[in-house]
Amino acid sequence: MHASPPTRNVLIVDDDPAIRQFFGALLSRTSTVREASDADEALEIIKHWTPDVVLLDIVMPGMDGYEACQRLKACLGADAPQVIMVSGRSEEAGMAKAFEMGADDYLVKPVDHVEFCSRVDLHFRLRESRTATVELQRQVDSNHQKLKQILVERAEQIVAIQDVAVFTLAKVAESRDNDTGQHIVRLREYAQRLAIELKQDEPYTLVINEAFLADLYRSSPLHDIGKVGIPDAILLKPGRLTPSEFETMKRHAVIGANILHEAVMQTKGGGFLAMAATIAQFHHERWDGQGYPAGLIGEEIPLPARIVSVADVYDALTSERPYKKAWTPAEAKDLIQKGAGTQFDPAVVAAFERCFDDFLRLQERYADQEAVVTGAMTFMEFDLPETT
Numbered sequence: 001m002h003a004s005p006p007t008r009n010v011l012i013v014d015d016d017p018a019i020r021q022f023f024g025a026l027l028s029r030t031s032t033v034r035e036a037s038d039a040d041e042a043l044e045i046i047k048h049w050t051p052d053v054v055l056l057d058i059v060m061p062g063m064d065g066y067e068a069c070q071r072l073k074a075c076l077g078a079d080a081p082q083v084i085m086v087s088g089r090s091e092e093a094g095m096a097k098a099f100e101m102g103a104d105d106y107l108v109k110p111v112d113h114v115e116f117c118s119r120v121d122l123h124f125r126l127r128e129s130r131t132a133t134v135e136l137q138r139q140v141d142s143n144h145q146k147l148k149q150i151l152v153e154r155a156e157q158i159v160a161i162q163d164v165a166v167f168t169l170a171k172v173a174e175s176r177d178n179d180t181g182q183h184i185v186r187l188r189e190y191a192q193r194l195a196i197e198l199k200q201d202e203p204y205t206l207v208i209n210e211a212f213l214a215d216l217y218r219s220s221p222l223h224d225i226g227k228v229g230i231p232d233a234i235l236l237k238p239g240r241l242t243p244s245e246f247e248t249m250k251r252h253a254v255i256g257a258n259i260l261h262e263a264v265m266q267t268k269g270g271g272f273l274a275m276a277a278t279i280a281q282f283h284h285e286r287w288d289g290q291g292y293p294a295g296l297i298g299e300e301i302p303l304p305a306r307i308v309s310v311a312d313v314y315d316a317l318t319s320e321r322p323y324k325k326a327w328t329p330a331e332a333k334d335l336i337q338k339g340a341g342t343q344f345d346p347a348v349v350a351a352f353e354r355c356f357d358d359f360l361r362l363q364e365r366y367a368d369q370e371a372v373v374t375g376a377m378t379f380m381e382f383d384l385p386e387t388t
Contacts, residue, residue, distance in 0.1 A: 007032060008124050011051035013042040013068065014086070015060045019109070023055055026113055027120065039068035046072065051081045052127045053120055056103075058087040058094065066101045073102040078134060082123035086111070182366045183315055184221040189362045190311035191220045197351040198307065204347075207303065219276035220308050223283050226256025250292045256280030275304050283308045288342045298345075306345040310336060310352050313343075318363065329360055 008031040012023050020035045027033055034049065036042035038060050054072060058065035065085055073080045084105040085098040095106045104126070105119060195216055199208040227235060230252050234245045241249055260277035267273065282296065282305035289297035314336060320326040327335075333356060340349035352359070 008053075009034070009049070009051045010120070011036065011042060011045060011049075011054045011081070013037075013039065013054060013060075013065075014057040016057070019057070019086075023116075026117055031124075039063035039065070039071075042068060043071060043075065046075060050076065050079060053123050054081045054083045055120075056083055056085050058085055058089070058098070066097055069098070069101045069103050082127045084119065084123060182368050183319065186315050186362060186366045187223070187308070187311050188217060188220045189366065190314060190359060191308050192217050193355050193358050193362065194307050194311060194348060194351050197355040198348060201347060201351070204303070212304075215272040215275045216304055216307070218272040219279055219304070220311070222256070222260065222276040223279050223308055223312065224252065224256065225259055225276075225280055226252035226254065228259075229255035250284070253281050253284055253293050278302045279304050279308050281305070283312060285309070286343045287340075287345055291343075301345070306348050310344050310348050313339075314352075314359065319368070329356075329363065 010027050010031045011034050012020050012027075013036045014020050014023075015037050017037075020037075024033045024035065031053075034045060034051070036045055040062060042054070042056075056065045056069055056072075060068075063071075065087075069083050069085065072083060080102075082104045083102065084107055085103045086107045086109060087094060087098075088109045090108045098106050104123060107116065107119065192213065195208050195213055198204050230249060234241065234248050237245065257277050257280045260273055260280055264273045264277060279302075281293065282301055285291035285294065285296045285301045285305060287298055287301070287306075289295050291301075314332050317327040317332040317335065318329060333353075336344060336349055336352060340346040
């Protein structure tokens with residue numbers, strides 16, 4: 001069964017009835033023809049019927065063909081017909097003006113009927129091609145939007161899987177010296193809140209952007225991943241470490257960084273893993289240069305590590321261990337404040353002070369189900385006063 005040819009609509013606009021009749025006779029066998037005696041009538045017709053080709057006289061009573069052409073094109077926009085201007089004048093200025101007003105072709109009367117029919121047929125085919133192109137573009141745009149949505153959904157799924165994998169990996173490392181604690185959950189939330197608060201300070205407004213916050217949120221749980229390389233005898237020692245044992249414990253910063261740098265090398269750009277490696281390596285550095293493993297001073301210490309350092313110490317101090325009770329939030333706050341400019345970045349400590357009430361809320365929300373945290377005491381960087 002053959003498909004029927006597409007309907008071709010033509011509008012003849014001319015104030016001379018004889019011309020309309022002549023053109024209509026030539027086209028009516030292959031097209032649906034409608035006629036208008038002036039531009040106003042033509043503009044009224046296209047409100048309810050869209051022609052594929054318009055044969056438009058130039059010299060008519062009232063609105064001339066030039067203005068009519070411009071209005072036809074404007075009214076129908078992307079669905080505008082092919083407009084063939086028909087005139088008894090052949091001067092170049094008239095032709096140039098016709099094309100300037102949007103005409104697609106220009107015929108001079110009297111016209112040869114063979115050439116006339118061929119030219120009209122050409123414009124029907126141009127119109128059909130343009131319509132097909134517009135429809136194809138619409139389909140491409142639609143498919144592009146669907147594909148974008150699929151890619152967004154797939155990307156979200158990949159990120160979710162990565163987050164689960166990262167969190168699981170962090171919990172595996174933590175489980176070696178932490179029974180049921182929520183340390184990495186609290187640390188992630190503390191670090192995120194600190195960064196958001198620090199963003200209010202002018203030097204950090206542009207540095208701490210959405211990408212920074214997203215990477216920090218995903219990477220901070222991996223800060224102690226290097227503990228997987230520390231012997232159990234040291235990691236699980238129920239008490240303070242000796243100086244020799246502490247030197248071994250300090251290796252976890254470099255071990256963690258090496259693990260994560262290896263992961264970065266397996267990915268293009270590294271993404272949040274690059275920040276995770278930085279945090280793992282430098283979160284035990286001190287502002288005064290007395291930290292480890294590199295002894296960096298002040299702003300030599302990468303910003304993510306300076307943020308995590310405060311969050312990590314606060315959570316460690318306020319967590320109970322077999323050989324010490326948990327410090328009160330006020331006691332931990334006081335120690336961190338005293339460490340500004342020595343152990344900690346003063347700007348991060350100032351941000352900590354401003355959002356301390358949020359720390360208390362987060363601490364309550366993510367409290368350990370079992371309060372006691374096992375594992376060696378590694379905070380030999382400063383002397384811990386006795387707590388009650």
